[in-house]
Amino acid sequence: MTVATTYRTCPRSGLQFESQAEKLMIANAVTAVVALLVGGLLAIGVVLTRWPAVHWLEADTFYMVLTAHGIDMLIFWMIFFEVAVLYFAASTLLRCRIATPKIAWAAYALMLVGAVMNNVAVFRGDSSVMMTSYVPMMAHWSFYLGLILFAVGALIACFVFFGTLVVAKREKTYEGSVPLVTFGAITAAIIAVFTISSGAIILIPTFLMSIGVVHEVNPLVYRTIWWAFGHSSQQINVAAHISIWYAVAAIAFGAKPMSERVSRGAFLLYILFLQLASAHHLLADPGISTEWKVVNTSYFMYFAVLASMIHALSIPGAMEVAQRAKGYNKGLFEWLRKAPWSNPTFSGVFIALVGFGFLGGISGVMMGTEQLNLLIHNTIYVPGHFHATVVVGTTLTFMALTYFLIPVLFRREMIAPGWARLQPYLFGFSMYFFCLVMMGAGTLGVSRRHWDMAFNGNALAYEWPGAAYLMMGLVGIAGVAAIAGGAIYIFVTVGSVFFGKKLDTGVVSPKFTPVPRAAPTLAAQTYGSAGFVAPGTFVLASVFLVAFVLYYFVNWKYLGQLWGLS
Amino acid sequence: MSAILPPSERLWWKHPLDRQELVWIGIAFVWCMVMFFMMVLWHIYGKQNLATETYKTNPEKYSAQAQAAVDKWTVRNETAMNIPVVAPPEGADVYMIARLWNWWPILELQKGKTYKLHLSAMDYNHGFSMQPTNINIQVVPGYEHVIKVTPNETGTFSVVCNEYCGIGHHEMVGRIYVK
Numbered sequence: 201m202t203v204a205t206t207y208r209t210c211p212r213s214g215l216q217f218e219s220q221a222e223k224l225m226i227a228n229a230v231t232a233v234v235a236l237l238v239g240g241l242l243a244i245g246v247v248l249t250r251w252p253a254v255h256w257l258e259a260d261t262f263y264m265v266l267t268a269h270g271i272d273m274l275i276f277w278m279i280f281f282e283v284a285v286l287y288f289a290a291s292t293l294l295r296c297r298i299a300t301p302k303i304a305w306a307a308y309a310l311m312l313v314g315a316v317m318n319n320v321a322v323f324r325g326d327s328s329v330m331m332t333s334y335v336p337m338m339a340h341w342s343f344y345l346g347l348i349l350f351a352v353g354a355l356i357a358c359f360v361f362f363g364t365l366v367v368a369k370r371e372k373t374y375e376g377s378v379p380l381v382t383f384g385a386i387t388a389a390i391i392a393v394f395t396i397s398s399g400a401i402i403l404i405p406t407f408l409m410s411i412g413v414v415h416e417v418n419p420l421v422y423r424t425i426w427w428a429f430g431h432s433s434q435q436i437n438v439a440a441h442i443s444i445w446y447a448v449a450a451i452a453f454g455a456k457p458m459s460e461r462v463s464r465g466a467f468l469l470y471i472l473f474l475q476l477a478s479a480h481h482l483l484a485d486p487g488i489s490t491e492w493k494v495v496n497t498s499y500f501m502y503f504a505v506l507a508s509m510i511h512a513l514s515i516p517g518a519m520e521v522a523q524r525a526k527g528y529n530k531g532l533f534e535w536l537r538k539a540p541w542s543n544p545t546f547s548g549v550f551i552a553l554v555g556f557g558f559l560g561g562i563s564g565v566m567m568g569t570e571q572l573n574l575l576i577h578n579t580i581y582v583p584g585h586f587h588a589t590v591v592v593g594t595t596l597t598f599m600a601l602t603y604f605l606i607p608v609l610f611r612r613e614m615i616a617p618g619w620a621r622l623q624p625y626l627f628g629f630s631m632y633f634f635c636l637v638m639m640g641a642g643t644l645g646v647s648r649r650h651w652d653m654a655f656n657g658n659a660l661a662y663e664w665p666g667a668a669y670l671m672m673g674l675v676g677i678a679g680v681a682a683i684a685g686g687a688i689y690i691f692v693t694v695g696s697v698f699f700g701k702k703l704d705t706g707v708v709s710p711k712f713t714p715v716p717r718a719a720p721t722l723a724a725q726t727y728g729s730a731g732f733v734a735p736g737t738f739v740l741a742s743v744f745l746v747a748f749v750l751y752y753f754v755n756w757k758y759l760g761q762l763w764g765l766s
Numbered sequence: 767m768s769a770i771l772p773p774s775e776r777l778w779w780k781h782p783l784d785r786q787e788l789v790w791i792g793i794a795f796v797w798c799m800v801m802f803f804m805m806v807l808w809h810i811y812g813k814q815n816l817a818t819e820t821y822k823t824n825p826e827k828y829s830a831q832a833q834a835a836v837d838k839w840t841v842r843n844e845t846a847m848n849i850p851v852v853a854p855p856e857g858a859d860v861y862m863i864a865r866l867w868n869w870w871p872i873l874e875l876q877k878g879k880t881y882k883l884h885l886s887a888m889d890y891n892h893g894f895s896m897q898p899t900n901i902n903i904q905v906v907p908g909y910e911h912v913i914k915v916t917p918n919e920t921g922t923f924s925v926v927c928n929e930y931c932g933i934g935h936h937e938m939v940g941r942i943y944v945k
Contacts, residue, residue, distance in 0.1 A: 260933055293770050330930050334891045336907065337932065376772040419891060419906050446769040456768035460778040462787050484904045486885075486911030487820040494805050502798035509794040513787065518769070570805050571814055577902035578893045578928040645900040647893070647928035652936040659845040660939045662897055662924030718768030732786040741790060745797065752801065756808075762899055764813045764880070764916030 205297050209713070211706040213451070213608045216713065220301035221291035221364075225284045225609060227308055229602070232280035233693060235315065236595075239272035240686045247683065251676025252653060252669050259651040263328040266649060268319060270331035274590065275350070275433065276315045281598050282388065282440050283311075283357045289385030289443065290364035295712045296373045299363030303356060310353030318346030330649060332430060335406055335417045344407035348400060355396045358389045374715040380457055380464065381450070384443025387467040392436045394475055399429030420487055427478035435474045437590055438508075439467070441556075441597040445515045445549055451604065452546045453539075455522035456718060458514050458733070466514070469507035473499040480564075483573035493570050505565055512557050513741045516550075520734035532736040544620045548600025551628035556593035559635050560585060562748045572755050574762070578649075580672075581642020588635040591682075596628055599689050606693065612700030620692045627685025634678035641671035816903065816913065823910040825888045832861035832884075836871050844872060851943070859884060859912075862925075862940070864892035864905045866932060869925045869940025876945050877920050886910045893929030896942065902928060917944040 206219045217225075245265040248256040257265060291298045298304060320342065321327045327339035365386070368374060378386070402425040408414040446463070449455040457463045479496030482488055499505060523535030540546045563585040567576040576582065606614050614620055646653060646668050653672065655661035732738055768774065775781060783791075809815050839858070840850040853874040854860045860881050863870045865888035875881055885894055887907040894903040903913070927938035 259936065263930070263933065263935075328933075332930075334929075337890045374772050376776050377778065379771050380769045380773070419908055423891075423906070450769040458784055459781060459787055460773045460775075461781055462783060462791070464779075482904075484816065484902055486904070486906055486909045487818070489818055490809065490815070494802075498802050498805065501802045505801075506791070506794050506798050509797075510787070510791060513790045517786065565801065569801070571808050571812065571816070574814065574816060574902055575900055577904065578895065579900075579902060643900075645895065645897045645902075645926075647895060647926055649930040650926075650928065650936050655936070655939055658937055658939055659847070660924065660941050662926055662939055665898070715772060718771040718774040733784060734786060738786060738790070745793065749797070756804070759814050760812070761918075762814050762901055763918055764914075765901070766813070766815055766817060766914045766916075 204710075206708050206710055207295070207712045208705055209707045209709070210608050211704060215292055215608060216295045217609065218291050218295075218297045218712070220304075221287050221298040222609065224298065224301065224304050224308065225287050225292075228280050228284040228287070229605070229609075230697070231308075231312060231315075232277050232284065232598075233602075233690065235272050235276035235280060236686070237690050238319070239269055239277055240683060240690070242266075242269035242272065243679065243683055243686075245269075247676055247679030249651065250672060251679075252672050254676060255652075260325070260328065262651050263330075263649075264322060264325055267328050267330050268322045271318060271322065273595075274331060275347075278437055278590070278594060279350075279354050279433070280311065280315075282392070282436060283308075283354065285440050285444065285601075286357065286361040286385055286389055287364070289382045290361050290368065293379050293382050293715070294365070294368040294373050295715050296364055296368035296371065297712070299360055299367045304360045307353045307356035307360060310356070311350050312353075314346045314348070314350030314353060316346070317342050317349065321346060332426065333406070334426070335409065335419055335422045338410055341407060341410040344403050344410055348403050348407060351396045351399045351403070355393065355400075358392050358396070361385070361389050372714070373712055376717060379715075380460060381443045381447045383464055384439055384446060384467055387470050388436050388439035388443065390471055391432060391439055391474065395429055395432035395436060398425055398432065402426050402429065420485065423485065424482060424488075427481045428475070431478035431481060432475050434586065434590060435470070435477065437594040438474070439470055441552070441594045442511050442515075444597050444601050445511075445553055446518075448545055448549045448600065448604070449515055449518050449522075452543065452549075453519050453522040455518040458517050458521060462510060463514050466507040466510040469503050473504040473507075476500060477504065477568065480568040480573070483568075483570050484577040490570070497568050497570055497573075502565075508557075508561060509741075512553075512561075512744065513737060515553060516740065517734040517737040520737045524734075532739055535736060542621050544603045544624050545600045547621075548596050548603070548624035548628070551624055552593055552596040552600065555588060555596075555628060555632050555635075557744055558747065559632060559639075560588035560593055562751055563588065563639055565748070566752055566755050569752075569755075572759055574765070575755065575759060576642065578647065579642040580646045580648045581639050583648050584635050584638030584640075584642050587631065587638065592628060592631045592635065596624060596631070599627070600624060602689075602693050606696045606700065607703055610697050610700075611703045611705060612696045613703055614692065615695045615700050616692050619688050623685055623688045623692065627682055627689065630678050630681035630685055634675060634682055637671045637674040637678060641668050641675065644668040644671065646672065813916075817911070819912040821910040821912070822908060823886055824908065828861070828884075828886045828910060829863060829888065832863050832870070835859065835861050840871070841874065854881060856880065858882070862894075863888060864894065864927070864938075865889055867927070867934035867938040869927070869938065872941045872943070874943040874945065875915075875917050877917050880914055880916045883913045883915045884910055885913065890931045891929045892927050892931050892938070895926040895928040897924045897926055899923060904929065920944045
C-alpha cells in the first residue's frame with residue numbers, strides 16, 4: 201500500500217520525520233507543556249499554603265488547587281508528552297509513516313476534550329476530591345467523564361503506536377530487531393494499555409454512580425482497581441523516561457548499550473512485574489491478606505527492582521564506555537568530569553538519573569515494604585517520594601529531551617541558551633532538596649493533603665515538633681526555587697518555539713530511507729580495569745547500594761520501636 | 767548511536783554477558799532476596815505486623831458496638847464537646863469511630879497491655895495517623911478492621927486524620943492516653 205506523505209531528514213540529527221507523525225508529536229508535546237504550565241501555576245498555591253509561615257490560600261481553595269495540580273501534572277502533562285514519545289519511538293526511529301493518522305488526531309481530540317472537561321469540573325469548585333477521588337466522596341459527573349474521555353483517547357494513541365510498529369515491519373523500514381529505545385517504548389505502551397483499562401474499569405461505574413444509575417461502588421474495590429490506574433501510570437513514566445535515558449546516552453555520547461540482552465531483559469521484567477506495585481497503596485488497608493500484600497508489593501520478589509538496578513548500571517555504564525573509547529580514560533571518573541555538562545539535554549538526564557535512583561528509588565522500595573509502610577502511609581513522605589520519581593525522574597527527563605527537540609523537531613534555534621544551561625541545575629537540585637525535606641517531615645509524621653498542621657482552635661490539637669515546622673518551611677523555600685526553574689523551562693521552550701530563529705527544514709522526500717543497523721561491536725577493548733569496562737560506574741553503583749542497604753535497615757530499627765501490633 | 771538503531775547483531779540475545787553486568791546482576795539479585803525474606807521474617811520474629819482481621823459492617827451496626835463500649839467503660843468526659851474517655855480492661859474490644867470530622871471516643875489504655883482496637887469509618891475514607899509514634903492505618907467505610915495493639919510507652923497520643931476527607935479534614939484529630 202502506498203500512502204501519500206513526505207519524509208523530512210533533519211540536517212542536525214539525521215533523524216527522519218514523517219510529516220503526519222511530526223505534526224502529531226508537535227501537537228501532543230505542546231499540549232503537554234500547556235498542562236505543565238497550568239500545573240506549575242497551581243504548584244505556587246500548594247507550596248505557599250503548606251509553608252507554615254505563609255499559609256496563603258483558604259482551605260477550600262487549597263484543596264481545589266491541590267486536586268487540579270495532581271491531575272494536571274501526573275496525568276495530563278505526563279501522558280500527552282508520552283504520546284509524543286511513543287510516536288517518536290515508532291515513527292521517527294523506525295522511519296515509518298504513522299498508522300491511521302486520522303484516528304491519531306481523533307485520539308488527540310478526545311484527550312484534549314477530556315482534559316479540559318476535567319479541569320473545568322475541578323475549577324467549578326465542587327470536585328475537590330483529589331486525584332484519587334476515593335468513593336463514596338463524589339465529584340461532579342463531568343470530572344469522571346473528562347478522565348474517561350482522556351483515557352479512551354490515550355488508549356487509542358497506544359494502538360496507533362502498535363499499528364505503526366506493524367506498518368514498519370510490513371514495509372521493511374528496518375531490519376532485525378527494533379532499537380532498544382523503541383523496545384522500551386513498547387514496554388511503556390503495554391503498561392499503558394493495562395493502566396488505562398484499569399482506569400476505565402473503575403471510573404465508568406463511578407461516573408454512573410455520579411449520575412445516579414449505579415447505587416454503590418465498593419470503597420475497597422475502588423481503591424484496589426483505582427491504584428492499578430494511579431500507580432501504574434507512574435510505571436508508564438518510568439519505562440518512558442528510562443527509554444529516553446538510553447536515547448540521550450546514544451545521542452550525546454554515541455553510546456551503545458553495554459548489552460542489548462541485559463537491557464531488554466530488564467524491560468521485559470518491567471512488563472512482567474512492575475504493575476504489581478499498585479499494592480504499595482493498599483498495605484495499610486483492611487481486608488487484604490498478608491500474602492497478597494507481600495507478593496504484590498515486592499513485584500513478586502523484587503524483580504522490577506532488579507530491573508531498575510540493572511538500568512542504573514547499564515545507562516551510565518554505556519556512557520562511561522563511550523567516553524573511555526574516546527580517550528577519557530584517566531582514573532575512575534575522568535569520563536564523567538569530561539562529560540558535556542553545559543548541554544542541558546545531558547545534564548538534565550544525568551541529574552534526573554541520579555536523583556531518581558537515590559531519592560525516588562530507595563524511598564520507594566522502603567515505603568513499599570509491607571511493615572515499613574506503617575511508618576509512612578499517607579504522610580507527606582509519600583509526595584516527597586513521588587516528586588523524586590515523577591518530577592526529578594520523569595519531568596526533568598522530558599524537559600531535557602525538549603532541549604534536544606527544539607532544533608530537531610520544532611526547527612527553531614533555542615533562545616536564551618544560557619538560561620537553558622542553568623535550568624536543569626536549578627530545577628533538579630532544588631527538587632532534590634524539596635524531596636529530601638519533604639521526606640524528613642514525613643518521617644516525623646506530618647500528613648499529606650492537609651491544610652493546617654497547626655490545628656488552629658482545635659481542643660485536641662496536636663503540636664508537631666519544631667523540626668517538622670522547620671522541614672515544612674524548607675519545603676516552601678525549595679518549592680519556590682523549583683517553580684522558578686520550571687518557569688525558565690517554559691520561558692525557553694515556548695519562547696524558542698514562537699520566537700527562535702527558524703532553522704532549515706532539510707531534505708524532504710516522498711519515500712523513507714531504511715534505518716541502517718548499528719555498527720558492529722569492536723571486539724578489542726583497551727580501557728577499563730580489573731576486567732570491568734566501566735569501573736567508575738561500578739563504584740557509583742556500589743555507593744548507591746550501600747546507601748540503599750543502610751537506609752533500609754535504619755527504618756526497620758525505627759519500626760521495631762513502635763507499639764506492638766499484630 | 768545504537769540504542770536508537772536496530773542492534774548490530776541479528777542474534778543479540780546470544781551475545782555473552784559482560785562480566786561487570788553479570789557481577790552487578792548477582793549482587794542486585796541477592797539484595798532483592800534479602801528484602802523479600804525480610805518481610806517474611808518480620809512476620810515470624812517482628813512485633814509490628816498489621817493484622818488482617820476484617821469484617822464487613824455498616825454505620826448503624828458499628829456505631830452501636832462503639833456506643834456499647836462507651837457505656838460500659840467511660841471514666842470521664844473531656845473538652846467542651848464532652849467526648850467520653852473510655853478505659854477498657856486488658857484484652858477488651860475497643861472501638862474508634864472515624865467520621866466527618868472527628869475521632870470518637872478518646873481511649874485510655876495501659877502500657878504493656880494488649881487490646882483489640884476496632885477501626886471503621888462512617889462516611890468517607892479516613893486515615894488513622896497516631897502521633898508522635900507515627901503509626902498510620904487506612905480506615906475504609908463499610909469495613910471493620912481489628913488490630914491488636916500493645917502500647918510500649920506512656921503519654922498522650924494524637925490521632926490525626928491523614929486521608930483527605932473534605933473541607934473539615936484538617937480539623938479531624940482525636941486522642942489516646944496511655945498510662
